[in-house]
Amino acid sequence: MESMISVKGLTKAYASGFQALRNIDLDIHRGEIFALLGPNGAGKTTLINIICGIVRPTAGIILADGHDVVRDFRAARSRIGLVPQELSTDMFEKVRATVSFSRGLFGQPPDAARIEQVLRAVSLWDQRDAKIMTLSSGMKRRVMIAKALAHDPDILFLDEPTAGVDVELRRDMWAMVRGLRASGVTIILTTHYIEEAEEMADRVGVISKGEIILVEEKATLMRKLGKKQLRIQLLTPLSAIPTALARYPLELGGNGCELVYTFDTQGEGSGIAGLLRQLNDAGIGFRDLHSSESSLEDIFVSLVSARA
Ligand SMILES: Nc1ncnc2c1ncn2[C@@H]1O[C@H](COP(=O)(O)OP(=O)(O)OP(=O)(O)O)[C@@H](O)[C@H]1O
Ligand SMILES: [Mg+2]
The missing domain is CATH 3.30.70 (Alpha-Beta Plaits)
Structure with missing residues (x-):
């Protein structure tokens, strides 16, 4: 299976001395939905932020679509869309403008048709001219996803995409994520909702106290341990x-x-x-x-x- 992301020997000790990740080896296959499951503080966000080049690893080699995320940061980052755990965006900005702006941040030329496509994919086309502050929190999350997709990444990280989202919206979100996968995007999501991993993932990784304790095809996992x-x-x-x-x-x-x-x-x-x-x-x-x-x-x- 072809690797989209390859993590080898990744260790992270924060400046405080806290060892957040220990010797992680992980391969994400092209085109899969990979769910990273783990309790609070397990290291999920740290791992994602390192792959996205936001946090520096203490040791290890991370490749995204063949590009070293530290030495070849710009090339690696241009392949990646990240929806961070904490929502942060300019609330006074309008939906379409903010998504267009995100595309520009990655040096991509403006492309109104592509932005429309992205907004339609996350069911926000009708809200394109709304100020973000006027949207519901589920819609705000979808704005974050649209922003992450605006520069046509091949890899999408969703860090707790449905935290605090009601059941119905969560189902919409799952359908949307499946649609993205169908369009060829490789998706890595973290979640506390096991139901979400069970529903969506092709493979599941379990992380606990900074160590990956298991990576398995979901179906195999259920068969083996069920x-x-x-x-x-x-x-x-x-x-x-x-x-x-x-x-x-x-x-x-x-x-x-x-x-x-x-x-x-x-x-x-x-x-x-x-x-x-x-x-x-x-x-x-x-x-x-x-x-x-x-x-x-x-x-x-x-x-x-x-x-x-
Ligand atoms: N900047 C930092 N400095 C020091 N320690 C940190 C820093 N960021 C995170 N940590 C610690 O690293 C550990 C892993 O945190 P991380 O945010 O990666 O966990 P997580 O699995 O995403 O948790 P959650 O499910 O709550 O989002 C935690 O113990 C956290 O306190
Ligand atoms: Mg987290």
Whole structure:
């Protein structure tokens, strides 16, 4: 797979001496949506700011589309659009003017048609002449995205794009980001909403205390670490798990009225038929069955807590 961003041996110690990133190796593939997940203070923004050339690395080599982000800053930065975590823009400025201005900052010639395209892509064309201060916060975020896209970058960083955005707007935003990917933009987003990574990402990276602890295809991750649970509602409560069922990983719940069977999603359906037969043989009747699958959130919580 071709690398759009390549990070090797990246370490960052802030002036305070605080070690924010430790020996990070990471490759982002051309055309993917990569979600970087991690708790507050894990180092997500630091990593993004270093790749964007805003913060200097202490050690390591970072290439963006083949350009060294430190030595060849201008070339690297021109490939990158960044929507920072903290919104900052001139509130008195009008939407279209501010987006056009951003394009100019990267030395691109004015291009009214392109600016229109970008504003339409983020559903802000109708607001093109509105002052930014008059927009809702979801719209302001989209202005930031339009600004980041104004110079036609191939790589887009979205640092917490939907923090504080309501569910409906978040869905709009996801659709928009997917549209950008379809147009060939490589997207890296950070998020606290695991639902967002689950919904959007092709691959997921988990960062904790300045270290990347896992990078995986989302589907593989869910398959590898996902668990399924089968909840069996019993007709008569049990006081203990019968010895005949001892070889199954079962737990008794609901005051003895429920048997909970946990298994890996890898061995899809493994053992259920046998378990139900055993229940029957042991004369344990049940009235209902429910199955559930762990979400990326469950996986994430167990990954991060396992290392705490
Ligand atoms: N300029 C700075 N000087 C010193 N320490 C800093 C600086 N910027 C960030 N840090 C520290 O580096 C660590 C990582 O911060 P960073 O902002 O990268 O985390 P994050 O994963 O983006 O968190 P959040 O989810 O809250 O946005 C934190 O402990 C933070 O306090
Ligand atoms: Mg951050």
